[in-house]
Amino acid sequence: MASNYRFTYGVDLVFCIDATGSMGPLLDTVKANALNLYRDLMKIMDRKNKRVEQVRIRIIAFRDYKYDQETAMMVTDFFRLPDEEKAFEASLRSIVPEGGGDDPEDGLEALAYAIRSPWDTSSQRKRHVIVVWSDDGTHRLGFGSDAPNYPRGMAKDFNELTMWWGNASAPGLMDQNAKRLLLFTPDKDDWNLIRNNWNQTIQYVSEAGSGLESCDYEQIINAIANSI
């Protein structure tokens, strides 16, 4: 008989990927890393004699509501790996770097979607990780609200988004113990504001036009594997 106290560990990952034209050179590396992540994570868990019952990954490809309209925010449901690996891979490979209009993108809206993901609540131990890759700054929330497909119910400003993220005294919309945020973003206003005000967040500064280094991938793997 298996133990009645066999706790389950669930890992949910949401990848927010800037899919605008300038991300061209970077996007292939992001895709490759995202595809390798599940297998590499499982290898590490095996080496550490640790068990993870469930790994799910969701993709949010973001651009700019004002300029890209219906392709501004493309989201998937969570893919359960390894069962849905093929569908996950196909979705990831389908992201094409295009559009974006001006320099800043609607990264904060993408983050809002990520925070409101249907996170796993059934596992006894959980890790909920959002990873954002972008080579540019963000518009203020609501910049593209004139677009017909701009979402209803979006956080109206950075303060509301901060409340959604929460902290120890005002828990927000995510599990405060499970949540983690990794930013691979430039040294620009709102990304820095997040780094300086949100808990459980690491920012690695990315430079526009430069590639994603292998050390960045190691940081993601470390952040996930060593906190399980």
Next chain:
Amino acid sequence: MAEVLNGYEIEKPFQNRDAGFSRWTTGRKNGNRYFLKEFLDPVWPAGTGLREDLRRDAISVCRAYEDKWKRIYASANAFSDGTLVRTEEFFRRDSRYYIATEYVKGVDITIEEIAGLPGDVRRLLLLTAARGIEQLHTAGIVHADIKFSNLILQKTEAGYLRARLIDLGAAFFENEAPAGEDEIGGDQVYMAPETCRFLFGEKVELTCAIDVFAAGLLFHQLYTGRLPGFDRKECDYPHEAVLDGQELQVDPDIPAALAAVIRDMLAGDPAARPAMSRVCTSVRSCIEDLGDRRPRPQNAAPAFRAAEDL
């Protein structure tokens, strides 16, 4: 020019290798070298950009955090003779909190390699590891993350290995244990049965005994290179086996007196586990009975020791 953080000259950028969701580096201050760790929770709301009520709320979280950790570091330091690595400074810079501890260069050795060392080296290693945990418990603090990677091993002048305990990141005062839905930190491989029951929502007390259980597993690993035996077809972790009614099997190659201590440390009932002070006494007796502590040649590798009587 090197970045300076609270007077520490940073030697390389902060990174999270082997650290999960915190970042670390090394730095120098007043001619000494330190290990610096950056915490990612809580965050002091630095600069402008947040509404005043959100700022106030975040600051109150930070104040409570500072209060808890200043007390933990001060208490741990007060009871440490160095076996538990001292926290030299706890400070905030801009939005983040940091600690500086003495930089301790460890020996690069795996748990399997340790298991291949002479018995007296292993037993003295267990004693020093036990001492670090005992010091913390004397201060009323539960470490809550006892595992191999939280020991730094140093070679002594006599050629033995000494363990120094690090990382109070999951620690709590025994009389302020996590309650309700708070998540307890720590590694599931070394999890005590009562911690698992706590995660299942049962009302159980989390005490220093969770460290004793973890130390029992660790001692078994250090001595044999393996965790104690249990039915791996049914269970993945020792605590699951214990909760399933199995007795963890202590390796017969461990000397009887030491095996008895480890067996007691692995008791399913936390109240039946010995205090770490008793563990230290028992390991010390075992060392004396077996005639350990023979001098080792200076600079000998840990695997060597002075030849015993024929």
